[in-house]
Amino acid sequence: MTAAGDSSAAPGSAKLRLRDVRRRFTVGKRSFDALEGVSLDIAAGEFLAMVGPSGCGKTTLLRIVAGLETPTGGTVEVARDPASTRPENSMVFQQESIFPWMNVRDNAAFGLKARGMGKHERYANVQPILELAGLKGFEAALPHQLSGGMKQRVALARAFANDPEILLMDEPFAALDEQNKLILQSELLRIWEASRKTVLYVTHSIDEAILLSDRILVMSARPGRVKDLIDVASLFPRPRDISTVKSSPRYGELFARIWGELRNEVLASARESGGKAA
Amino acid sequence: MSRAGVNRAISIATPILLLAAWEIAARASVLDTRFFSSPASIGNELWTMAASGDLWKHAWISLARVLIGFAIGTTLGVVLGLGIGLSPTISAIFKPLIDATFPIPKVGLLPLVIIIFGLGEASKYAIIAISAFYLIVINTAAGVRQIERIYLDVGRNYHASRLMMFTDVALPGALPSIITGMKISMGVSLIIIVTAESLAAKSGVGFLIWTSWQVFEVEKMYVGLFISAVMGFLLAVLLDWVERRLIPWKGA
Numbered sequence: 001m002t003a004a005g006d007s008s009a010a011p012g013s014a015k016l017r018l019r020d021v022r023r024r025f026t027v028g029k030r031s032f033d034a035l036e037g038v039s040l041d042i043a044a045g046e047f048l049a050m051v052g053p054s055g056c057g058k059t060t061l062l063r064i065v066a067g068l069e070t071p072t073g074g075t076v077e078v079a080r081d082p083a084s085t086r087p088e089n090s091m092v093f094q095q096e097s098i099f100p101w102m103n104v105r106d107n108a109a110f111g112l113k114a115r116g117m118g119k120h121e122r123y124a125n126v127q128p129i130l131e132l133a134g135l136k137g138f139e140a141a142l143p144h145q146l147s148g149g150m151k152q153r154v155a156l157a158r159a160f161a162n163d164p165e166i167l168l169m170d171e172p173f174a175a176l177d178e179q180n181k182l183i184l185q186s187e188l189l190r191i192w193e194a195s196r197k198t199v200l201y202v203t204h205s206i207d208e209a210i211l212l213s214d215r216i217l218v219m220s221a222r223p224g225r226v227k228d229l230i231d232v233a234s235l236f237p238r239p240r241d242i243s244t245v246k247s248s249p250r251y252g253e254l255f256a257r258i259w260g261e262l263r264n265e266v267l268a269s270a271r272e273s274g275g276k277a278a
Numbered sequence: 279m280s281r282a283g284v285n286r287a288i289s290i291a292t293p294i295l296l297l298a299a300w301e302i303a304a305r306a307s308v309l310d311t312r313f314f315s316s317p318a319s320i321g322n323e324l325w326t327m328a329a330s331g332d333l334w335k336h337a338w339i340s341l342a343r344v345l346i347g348f349a350i351g352t353t354l355g356v357v358l359g360l361g362i363g364l365s366p367t368i369s370a371i372f373k374p375l376i377d378a379t380f381p382i383p384k385v386g387l388l389p390l391v392i393i394i395f396g397l398g399e400a401s402k403y404a405i406i407a408i409s410a411f412y413l414i415v416i417n418t419a420a421g422v423r424q425i426e427r428i429y430l431d432v433g434r435n436y437h438a439s440r441l442m443m444f445t446d447v448a449l450p451g452a453l454p455s456i457i458t459g460m461k462i463s464m465g466v467s468l469i470i471i472v473t474a475e476s477l478a479a480k481s482g483v484g485f486l487i488w489t490s491w492q493v494f495e496v497e498k499m500y501v502g503l504f505i506s507a508v509m510g511f512l513l514a515v516l517l518d519w520v521e522r523r524l525i526p527w528k529g530a
Contacts (some may be wrong), residue, residue, distance in 0.1 A: 066435050091435045100527040101450035110446070111436040144527045162436065241462045 006249045014041035014079060015198045016065065016166060017072075021074035022156050023060050034060045036223035047192065047199040049209035051258065052219030053266040058202040059094075059170055061224065066091045066168050066202060072249065080165065081129070087111065090164035094171040098143050099153045105130065105139040107154050111162030132191055133157040149180035156184075160191060169201045173208070185211055186242050206258045210236075211245055218261050221269035228261055230254070315497045317327065323497035324504065337505050340482040344467050345515070347406025351463070354407070355414025356456060360448050362415070363422025376415060384409040384466075385473050392478060402474055402482075409470045413463035416458065421455025422448050454528055457521045459482065464517060468510050483509070 023035040034057040042048050050058045063069040065076055066089055078088055090111060095235060098118045105123060106113075108130055112122035133153045143151055150171060159167055172188075173181045189212060194198065203209050209216045214233040217226060235250050245251055279287070297317050303309045304316035311319075330409045357486035361368040388405055395401035425448065477483025483506050490498035521528075 068431055068434060087437065089435075091431075093428060093431070095428050097432050099429060099432075099447070099450070101453070101525070102446075110432070110438075113446070114433075114436045114438040114442055142527050158436075 011248070015044035015046070016040075016042040016200070017075075018061075018065075018078040019075045019077075021064060021076060022072045023057065023063065023064065023069070024072045026196050029175075033223035035064075035071075036225050038197055038224060039074075040217065040226060042198060042200065043199055045196045047201065047212060047214045048163045048217060049201045049203055049215070050217045050219060051206060051262065052224065053221050053262065053269045054204065055222050055269060056219045056265070057222060057224030058131045058219060062091070062168050062170050062200060062202050065089065065166070070208055071128035072219065078166065084165065087115065087162055087164045089166040090162040090170045091168040091169050091170065092155050093110065094174055096143075096148075096151055096175075098151055098158065100143050103140050103142055104135055104146070104154050104157075107143070108135075108157040108161050111164075115162075126157070128156050129161045133160070134187065147180075149176055149184060152176060152180075152184065153187075156188065157192075160195070160234040165198065167199045171203055175203065181208075185240060185275065188212065189240055189242070191241060199274075206255055206262070209258070211240070211242055212255055217256065218258060219265075221265040227265065230258065286394060312494070313398060313496060315384030315500060319358075320497050320500040321505070324501050327498070327501055333501065333505065336481060336483050336486045336502070337509065340471055340484065340506075341509060342470050343402040343482065344464075344509075345407055345474075346472075347403040348410050348464065348467050350403060351407035351410030352414050355411045355416050355459070356432065356449070359415040359418025360422055360444055360452065362419040364443065364448055369419070373419075376412065380412050380416070384412075388474055388477060397478060402471065402479065405474050406467050406470055407464050410460075410463040413466065414459045417455050417459025417462075418452050421459075424455065425451035453525050457517070457525065460520075461514070461517050464513050465510070468506065468513070472506055 012019065018038055018040045021035055021038045022033065024031055024033050036056075036063060052058050061071060064071050068091075080088065095178070099110070101108070105126060109117075109122040109126045112125055117125070126138075130136060133156055134152070134260075135153055135157060138150065143154070146154070152175075155172065159169075159234065165216070173184050176184065185208060199213075201209075201212060210232060212229075216230040216232055218228040218238075219225065220227040234244050235254065236248070300309070300314075301317050304311050304314060315323075324333065351478075358372060362367075362372055364424075384405065387408060391405050391408070392401045393403045393421075429447055429451055430443075433443050438446065471482065472484035472487065475482035476488035479485045483502050487499050487502035490496070490502060
């Protein structure tokens with residue numbers, strides 16, 4: 001995770017290429033489209049945030065990239081160095097996802113163990129990441145002894161320790177209280193800025209999307225499509241500081257713009273579900 | 279005294295009073311001591327049997343039969359239960375067989391087990407193993423199916439091997455349910471061993487109870503009942519301890 005940038009794709013070229021990705025779900029006799037032809041290029045080392053009304057297929061898209069779900073149509077391509085031994089992607093889940101039966105160290109080292117790394121080596125590998133994630137001194141603790149914020153730190157450490165080419169994050173801080181969320185957001189910024197991994201980040205918070213990302217993908221109400229792609233990197237250079245970003249006038253403008261776009265979509269999806277209920 | 283203290287005192291006093299009433303009734307010949315020996319004479323017999331070593335011999339052989347049979351049945355049950363829980367194919371092969379044979383009262387299998395394993399120790403291990411196996415396999419499979427999907431997603435996303443899914447996800451995830459199965463099947467195992475020893479053994483607690491009754495040594499029969507109660511209690515304590523050690527995250 002200390003490697004700067006990502007060498008496995010040529011600079012400027014797409015690390016992750018989505019073409020017309022579709023997903024149709026069938027429940028009983030009814031079927032509906034969760035995703036309707038999403039096409040998108042994500043550059044190597046880019047932090048892309050996806051926002052959209054609930055039910056717009058953000059999580060479905062992430063799960064498709066993660067290989068946990070199969071698209072009904074379209075392609076997902078990842079540009080990889082054939083010699084690379086790093087995993088293609090690792091996901092940080094929204095729900096509590098660390099194993100209650102493993103201590104902090106073994107949870108964080110889970111991906112390394114899955115890759116066949118021996119005990120000593122994976123513990124040595126995971127230690128600096130645990131320290132970076134603020135988990136020093138808690139290595140032997142079991143998750144039930146930790147607070148919600150600490151548990152999510154373990155989930156982050158597990159993903160970073162696995163050193164994937166693409167990091168997938170599904171509203172990782174949604175379940176946390178406001179203070180913990182702020183702290184973890186700035187820590188994620190710090191860790192990410194040191195590693196510059198390609199990140200696909202799902203959030204329902206416009207705030208979080210602006211603070212963290214290089215580009216924001218605004219999705220339409222179901223069926224999910226790309227509604228807008230907004231460049232954030234040129235507005236807020238890195239390294240970023242949360243309070244500086246938030247106090248900038250450009251922050252307010254950007255927030256208003258995204259909210260304006262989302263508002264219509266949220267209303268549209270509310271109308272749709274209201275219509276169904278009637 | 280606090281409310282809890284009073285309740286505790288009542289809990290301790292009740293069995294003592296019952297024993298005292300029993301003793302008085304026996305001495306006053308209200309009870310027929312041919313069938314209901316007085317607690318004092320049973321205690322006396324217990325002491326004699328402990329001193330002669332008879333008590334330990336019977337207790338130990340029953341305990342060994344239960345523990346060995348239980349270990350075999352639990353191991354097979356956990357392995358197959360994990361397989362059934364994780365693999366639809368393994369489930370398709372074994373689940374119908376298990377469901378169909380589960381309702382058979384396991385004591386009813388004793389004649390068959392004796393034909394197959396003989397009259398020696400092997401048949402005792404086998405009947406206990408069979409009894410434990412069913413409850414464990416069913417609880418393990420149910421335990422795997424109750425594992426939250428998120429943990430299986432993590433396993434898949436991090437490319438855990440089949441073996442690792444087994445040992446690091448399914449087994450620990452199903453452990454609470456497995457231990458519940460072990461607790462139930464331990465109770466069943468004690469019933470089965472006493473029955474099996476009554477029917478076909480030359481030693482053990484069940485043998486002690488049944489032969490003492492047949493030769494009218496009623497005190498010895500009561501000693502046998504007492505030993506089986508103590509064994510049941512100790513095994514339950516052992517399993518509680520195992521539970522705390524194995525699943526500390528459940529905060530028992």
